[in-house]
Amino acid sequence: MNWVNLVVVAALVQYFVFGALVGRARGQYGVKAPAVSGNELFERYFRVHQNTLEQLIIFVPAIWMYGYYVSGRWAAGLGAVYLIGRTVYAASYIRSPDSRSAGFGLTFLPIAVLIVGALIGIIRALVVS
Secondary structure, three states, X not given: OHHHHHXXXXXXXXXXXXXXXXXXXXXXXOOOOOOOOOOHHHHHHHHXXXXXXXXXXXXXXXXXXHHHHOOHHHHXXXXXXXXHXXXXXXXXXXXXXXXXXXXXXXXXXXXXXXXXXXXXXXXXXXHHO
């Protein structure tokens, strides 16, 4: 589970960095708090950060359960794909929101596998015990 926890920490650091980018964009584009709109480029940074939070809520418990019930190494590998996907998503969404599909896919697919795998692992554990 050490690899799983390392990936989770990396995901949290990534989220922190995305938040810092939002703060920088707020100053760069003159969007004063508490506003979250007013400049399209700022809004892109903001949406990347918010969407990443929405994904983290699902990702973190899914990777931990998959790592516990199925395989820590596979969970960490799927988590690495998730991290790459989030980076691709952020870069493409900030450049042009219409180009975000590859990053979204690289985020969605690992999460889906983690959830389904965790569910299967939990069911197996219940049946065996």
